[in-house]
Amino acid sequence: MDIISVNDITKTYRQYRRFPGLIGSVRSLFTREYIEETAVRNLSFSIKEGEAVGYLGPNGAGKSTMIKMMTGILVPTVGELRVLGSVPHQARKDNSRQIGVVFGQRSQLWWDLPVKDSFDLHKYIYKIPPITFEKNLEFCVELLAIKDFIQKPVRQLSLGQRMRVEIAMALLHEPKILFLDEPTIGLDVIAKDQIRQFLRTVNRDKRVTIVLTTHDMKDIEEICPRMIVVNKGSVVYDGSVVELRNRLGNERQVVIDFREEPGLIDMPGITLLQEEGLRRTYSFAKSDASVFDLVSRIAAKYPVEDASIESADIDSVIRRLYQQLAEADLKRQIG
Numbered sequence: 001m002d003i004i005s006v007n008d009i010t011k012t013y014r015q016y017r018r019f020p021g022l023i024g025s026v027r028s029l030f031t032r033e034y035i036e037e038t039a040v041r042n043l044s045f046s047i048k049e050g051e052a053v054g055y056l057g058p059n060g061a062g063k064s065t066m067i068k069m070m071t072g073i074l075v076p077t078v079g080e081l082r083v084l085g086s087v088p089h090q091a092r093k094d095n096s097r098q099i100g101v102v103f104g105q106r107s108q109l110w111w112d113l114p115v116k117d118s119f120d121l122h123k124y125i126y127k128i129p130p131i132t133f134e135k136n137l138e139f140c141v142e143l144l145a146i147k148d149f150i151q152k153p154v155r156q157l158s159l160g161q162r163m164r165v166e167i168a169m170a171l172l173h174e175p176k177i178l179f180l181d182e183p184t185i186g187l188d189v190i191a192k193d194q195i196r197q198f199l200r201t202v203n204r205d206k207r208v209t210i211v212l213t214t215h216d217m218k219d220i221e222e223i224c225p226r227m228i229v230v231n232k233g234s235v236v237y238d239g240s241v242v243e244l245r246n247r248l249g250n251e252r253q254v255v256i257d258f259r260e261e262p263g264l265i266d267m268p269g270i271t272l273l274q275e276e277g278l279r280r281t282y283s284f285a286k287s288d289a290s291v292f293d294l295v296s297r298i299a300a301k302y303p304v305e306d307a308s309i310e311s312a313d314i315d316s317v318i319r320r321l322y323q324q325l326a327e328a329d330l331k332r333q334i335g
């Protein structure tokens with residue numbers, strides 16, 4: 001069953017045009033000119049109950065705008081959007097009981113209150129039955145290791161601790177869908193891991209549908225079997241990380257340790273990525289040359305000590321996708 005269905009949605013922001021300078025400010029008051037910006041353009045996709053979907057795209061691609069529409073904060077300009085069978089902005093109150101929202105850059109907690117008081121207020125506002133509340137609280141406190149700071153005021157928490165609390169709070173009322181906008185932004189590796197593991201458990205064991213935006217491909221690899229990539233408000237990829245890697249990841253990296261300084265290596269089809277002492281990392285397209293052929297050609301001409309071959313990591317796959325999109329844009333503008 002589709003729990004979210006987005007059908008040809010467009011969102012245009014309309015702003016007053018501001019003229020520069022002091023005279024411009026006065027002019028802005030009397031001349032009401034609008035500038036329109038389309039953040040989401042004819043977008044369609046659907047998400048089934050129990051899925052975990054990563055929603056990504058370059059800066060300004062319209063991700064936050066889409067999350068805000070799905071959570072009922074913003075109203076689409078055109079198109080049909082349904083979340084749990086209702087139109088989100090019309091059923092905001094009912095929907096809010098069935099969805100959980102975490103914005104990495106904005107807190108939903110009571111800054112001066114101890115964490116536990118924020119949880120209790122949430123219980124009161126959402127009218128969570130005591131047994132449900134206690135059960136969910138125990139689950140989150142245990143798996144997110146919140147116990148040590150549950151009596152501390154929120155403002156004293158580290159970013160990693162605060163994010164764990166934000167996620168716990170978003171789940172206390174047992175939502176069917178959890179929306180997360182950049183949940184791991186600014187966190188260290190351990191905190192990121194903890195959150196990723198927890199979200200995987202919540203999705204797998206509690207069957208909570210997850211939609212998350214991120215710039216960190218590891219989040220996608222570890223939490224979301226499916227990813228939707230948007231660019232300039234439109235879907236440019238919808239599928240699995242594995243499929244995308246197969247589509248774009250025909251690039252390999254070869255790391256070569258030289259016995260002595262090799263100088264400039266002139267070999268068609270390879271690109272120098274990194275230089276670190278006597279170690280060089282090159283990329284090459286798998287289709288252009290066989291790995292062994294390439295390494296043996298280099299070893300025949302240069303003093304090679306050791307060599308290893310790696311698949312392109314998912315970050316470089318995404319970088320290539322974004323590069324292709326930027327190049328296609330440029331061509332469109334020129335043509």
Ligand SMILES: Nc1ncnc2c1ncn2[C@@H]1O[C@H](COP(=O)(O)OP(=O)(O)OP(=O)(O)O)[C@@H](O)[C@H]1O
Nearest residue numbers: 013015037039057058059060061062063064065066
């Ligand atoms: N309230 C607003 N008023 C006017 N324009 C806006 C508003 N919010 C967003 N935009 C514009 O809409 C476009 C999409 O913004 P949005 O924040 O949805 O992108 P994003 O994909 O979440 O970006 P990022 O990865 O940088 O967070 C941007 O060009 C942005 O400037």
